[in-house]
Amino acid sequence: MQTPSRAVTSNQTGLHPRLAEHVDRHARCEFLRPLAPSGLEPFEQAITTWQSHGGSLIIDAGCGVGLSTRKLAHQFPDAFVIGVDQSAHRLQRQTRWQGSEPSNFITVRADLVDFWQRMALARIQPLRHYLLYPNPWPKKAQLQRRWHGHPIFPTLLRLGGHLECRSNWKIYIDEMALALTQLTGLEVPTEQWLVDPAIALTPFEQKYVTSGHTLWRCAIHLPPSD
Numbered sequence: 001m002q003t004p005s006r007a008v009t010s011n012q013t014g015l016h017p018r019l020a021e022h023v024d025r026h027a028r029c030e031f032l033r034p035l036a037p038s039g040l041e042p043f044e045q046a047i048t049t050w051q052s053h054g055g056s057l058i059i060d061a062g063c064g065v066g067l068s069t070r071k072l073a074h075q076f077p078d079a080f081v082i083g084v085d086q087s088a089h090r091l092q093r094q095t096r097w098q099g100s101e102p103s104n105f106i107t108v109r110a111d112l113v114d115f116w117q118r119m120a121l122a123r124i125q126p127l128r129h130y131l132l133y134p135n136p137w138p139k140k141a142q143l144q145r146r147w148h149g150h151p152i153f154p155t156l157l158r159l160g161g162h163l164e165c166r167s168n169w170k171i172y173i174d175e176m177a178l179a180l181t182q183l184t185g186l187e188v189p190t191e192q193w194l195v196d197p198a199i200a201l202t203p204f205e206q207k208y209v210t211s212g213h214t215l216w217r218c219a220i221h222l223p224p225s226d
């Protein structure tokens with residue numbers, strides 16, 4: 001039996017008081033981190049595979065073992081799903097999948113910050129984009145490590161598409177929704193995400209729900225960028 005997962009604990013008990021300030025600062029200055037040369041090959045491999053397959057693009061950002069990548073590919077047979085994760089260890093783990101695997105997906109080892117920058121430069125816009133159970137970085141001092149507190153966030157939004165984030169830490173989703181509203185002007189509701197563990201989309205979702213955690217979600221249709 002799986003060891004139950006502990007709920008997120010934090011010295012931050014509500015929305016981060018400096019969230020809006022960080023989001024604003026990142027939106028005002030372009031993120032100029034030099035691209036890592038090592039990120040070029042996985043990016044080109046993923047994009048070439050998608051283009052030769054065809055279909056709209058779905059990104060599974062931080063895909064872990066890639067179970068959600070396969071499930072999304074199954075759910076959206078006319079699209080092509082790219083699962084991106086920096087952990088070779090996770091990507092190489094055997095994913096429990098029964099039957100023949102869908103052909104419309106690929107998983108790549110890459111740093112998302114680099115991958116998103118390259119997508120923006122190449123003007124590649126996904127139809128859907130999933131941030132499923134990102135590392136919460138729950139300490140108050142770790143705001144910049146959460147995706148909405150990271151300088152890459154405005155670039156991620158410019159990619160457009162339907163963006164969805166799920167977490168077992170409500171504060172993460174409340175902050176993500178606020179940051180999305182701040183940069184788009186659109187209302188972004190947050191909701192409790194009720195899941196049957198038998199059909200959980202990801203291993204973390206499955207682990208959290210069987211451990212009795214409450215799950216949260218927010219989603220937005222991002223306006224197309226120029």
Ligand SMILES: C[S@@+](CC[C@H](N)C(=O)[O-])C[C@H]1O[C@@H](n2cnc3c(N)ncnc32)[C@H](O)[C@@H]1O
Binds near residue numbers: 085087090132135202
């Ligand atoms: C908590 S796990 C969730 C994995 C999966 N989405 C799930 O729900 O089972 C977070 C994942 O994000 C990946 N990750 C974190 N930062 C990343 C980055 N900068 N680039 C690529 N992957 C990253 C980690 O390697 C890890 O697999």
